Amino acid sequence: MTNKSPVLKKLRNVRRKDQRPGEILRAALEVFSINGYAGTRLDDVAKRAGISKGTIYLYFNSKEVLFNEMVRHWILPQLEKIEQIGKQPAGSAEVILRKQLKVIYEDMVSTKASCIPKLIISEGTRFPELAEFYYQEVIIRAHKTMHETVRRGVAAGEFRQDALNWQLHAILSPALTAAIWKSVFDRFSPLDLKAYFQTHVDLLLHGLKGKS
Amino acid sequence: MTNKSPVLKKLRNVRRKDQRPGEILRAALEVFSINGYAGTRLDDVAKRAGISKGTIYLYFNSKEVLFNEMVRHWILPQLEKIEQIGKQPAGSAEVILRKQLKVIYEDMVSTKASCIPKLIISEGTRFPELAEFYYQEVIIRAHKTMHETVRRGVAAGEFRQDALNWQLHAILSPALTAAIWKSVFDRFSPLDLKAYFQTHVDLLLHGLKGKS
DNA sequence: TAATACTTACTGACTGGTCAGTAATCAATA
DNA sequence: TATTGATTACTGACCAGTCAGTAAGTATTA
Numbered sequence: 001m002t003n004k005s006p007v008l009k010k011l012r013n014v015r016r017k018d019q020r021p022g023e024i025l026r027a028a029l030e031v032f033s034i035n036g037y038a039g040t041r042l043d044d045v046a047k048r049a050g051i052s053k054g055t056i057y058l059y060f061n062s063k064e065v066l067f068n069e070m071v072r073h074w075i076l077p078q079l080e081k082i083e084q085i086g087k088q089p090a091g092s093a094e095v096i097l098r099k100q101l102k103v104i105y106e107d108m109v110s111t112k113a114s115c116i117p118k119l120i121i122s123e124g125t126r127f128p129e130l131a132e133f134y135y136q137e138v139i140i141r142a143h144k145t146m147h148e149t150v151r152r153g154v155a156a157g158e159f160r161q162d163a164l165n166w167q168l169h170a171i172l173s174p175a176l177t178a179a180i181w182k183s184v185f186d187r188f189s190p191l192d193l194k195a196y197f198q199t200h201v202d203l204l205l206h207g208l209k210g211k212s
Numbered sequence: 213m214t215n216k217s218p219v220l221k222k223l224r225n226v227r228r229k230d231q232r233p234g235e236i237l238r239a240a241l242e243v244f245s246i247n248g249y250a251g252t253r254l255d256d257v258a259k260r261a262g263i264s265k266g267t268i269y270l271y272f273n274s275k276e277v278l279f280n281e282m283v284r285h286w287i288l289p290q291l292e293k294i295e296q297i298g299k300q301p302a303g304s305a306e307v308i309l310r311k312q313l314k315v316i317y318e319d320m321v322s323t324k325a326s327c328i329p330k331l332i333i334s335e336g337t338r339f340p341e342l343a344e345f346y347y348q349e350v351i352i353r354a355h356k357t358m359h360e361t362v363r364r365g366v367a368a369g370e371f372r373q374d375a376l377n378w379q380l381h382a383i384l385s386p387a388l389t390a391a392i393w394k395s396v397f398d399r400f401s402p403l404d405l406k407a408y409f410q411t412h413v414d415l416l417l418h419g420l421k422g423k424s
Numbered sequence: 425t426a427a428t429a430c431t432t433a434c435t436g437a438c439t440g441g442t443c444a445g446t447a448a449t450c451a452a453t454a
Numbered sequence: 455t456a457t458t459g460a461t462t463a464c465t466g467a468c469c470a471g472t473c474a475g476t477a478a479g480t481a482t483t484a
Contacts, residue, residue, distance in 0.1 A: 017459070034337050038250035041443065052461050054446085063444065122334035124396040125246050135400045168393075168408070169415055173385035180388075181380075184336040188347045196380070203381055203419060229433070253469065264435045266472085275470065 021059050023049045026112075028070045033115035033183070037067055037123045068130060071120070074113040075138055081107060086145045093153025094209075098201060100149060101171075105197045109178050117176055118183040139172075146171050150208070159208040170207060174200045233271050235261045238324075240282045245327035245395070249279055249335045280342060283332070286325040287350055293319060298357045305365025306421075310413060312361060313383075317409045321390045329388055330395040351384075358383050362420070371420040382419060386412045 027049035032040050042063060046053040060066040085099050108114060124131035146167055153159035163170075174196075181191045239261035244252050254275060258265040272278040297311050320326060336343035358379055365371035375382075386408075393403045 020459090036248055036250060036334060036338070038248060039338060042445090043443075053444085054462075055460055057445070058459070118333055121330055121392055121396055122248060126248070126251060128399070131396055132400055135397050139397070165411065166415065168389060169386045169411055173389040174381045176389055176392075177380060177385040180333055184333055184343055185347050185351070187340070188344055199377065199381055203378065207415060207419060232433090254471085255469080265470090266436070267434055269471070270433070 020049075020051070020055065024051075024056055024059060024066070025070050025073045028066055029074055029112060029115065032067060032070065032119060036119075037063075037126070042066075064127075067123070068127075068133075071116060071130065071134070075108075075116050075134075078103065078107045078113065079138060079141060082142065083145050086148055093149055093156060093158050094205060097146075097149050097153070097205075097208075100146065101175075101197070101201055101204075104175050105178070105193065109175060109182065110193060114179045115183050117179045121180075142172070143167055153208065163208045166207065170204050174203075232261075232263070232267065236263075236268055236271060236278070237282050237285045240278055241286055241324060241327065244279060244282065244331060248331075249275075249338070254278075276339075279335070280339075280345075283328060283342065283346070287320075287328050287346075290315065290319045290325065291350060291353060294354065295357050298360055305361055305368060305370050306417060309358075309361050309365070309417075309420075312358065313387075313409070313413055313416075316387050317390070317405065321387060321394065322405060326391045327395050329391045333392075354384070355379050365420065375420045378419065382416050386415075 024045065027045050031045045031048055035041075035044075040063075042056055043053050045066075046056055049056075056066065060069065082100050082103050085096060085103065088096065108116075120131065120134045124134070147164065150159060150163055150167070154161055154164065178191060178193065178196055178200075182193075185191075236257065239257050243257045243260055247253075247256075252275075254265050254268055257278075258268055261268075268278065272281065294312050294315050297308060297315065300308065320328075332343065332346045336346070359376065362371060362375055362379070366373055366376065390403060390405065390408055390412075394405075397403075
């Protein structure tokens, strides 16, 4: 067995300090999401990242630190994007709400990051600080952002008054269910995300726009 | 230290073949729900059941078998109850729907068994047969049952036609979210289940009863 | 009813394998 | 050749599953 092209032979010990953390965080997401925290071997994370286990410890102090940083890395940027949309001064509440839901589905439910909720649900009991971080820094922030959009719609007479208490039911729940479905049941019955998203938006706006 | 009443002194090695499986299944639910599958030690399950680890193997062939039987034990009876309600010939669709949702919240979301969804979500990827069992024998069955109630309401002119495709969004999602919240975030922000249930029912019926 | 033989639920020490974390070593770059 | 990114061999803790032994309970006999 000879390598006809020496250029293509596997490079060993290549030093890429700047890129490693991101590669490890991506591999970690993939492996943790399949096996859970306790079920994941760092050897497998390393293999998927194309490095050896020892290298992980050059960038992350422990398995637990890696897990925590991975969650933050894969959820905070998307959250900030939704907040940015909410800060736009112009536009009806309906348009803004549609944009925000679109980001939730396109950047969170449809991407690699869709397994993050599953991981929080799985490991939240054993890592209370992780659950609290997610509660404070993701759920509360997302609620506040969506609440502000709804409030704006109520103030402008677009939405009914009593819709201000619906967020968990009407906004968060279907998106969470979609993410979970994708992670767990998609192999048995693939979710038509486009249609699901459409129904979600229709139902929500139908509820919001009725009179109080 | 003396036992004044010898009758009350702790009984060790008491033989109770008929009660053991149930006790083990209860202990398993409690420990698995906290630690997940891989993170759970059978020594801890045994300790909680008040027996030794070896005894578990007298009733269950392996950790995996115990886990699977536990899920079935804690979910199937409630499901059958909901199906029974759906089979009642009398009553409006709204009344039946309210009864069924009540059972979902009182017998599933409010009880020990509320951690079952969390466990399926956590372990479904690593136990595909478990995920498929839950999909086929719980989700599909529950959907069919609720769908039948909605269909009855549509046929009687109580509900709008296009509500037949809403189940995942409007019925399953909020209840699932409630169960997850109870398992993961309740310690940070306890869910007022009564109010949550009420909002869920109101939202759902508001959506169902509008005209097509 | 007492002594003896037998059954079986249960125990807990042990084994073999697994894996997080470490330390000695290698090798690419400047 | 000094620095440092990366590898590899190793350790020690941990745990699922096993099995020889114990003692509670039952049947049999005298």
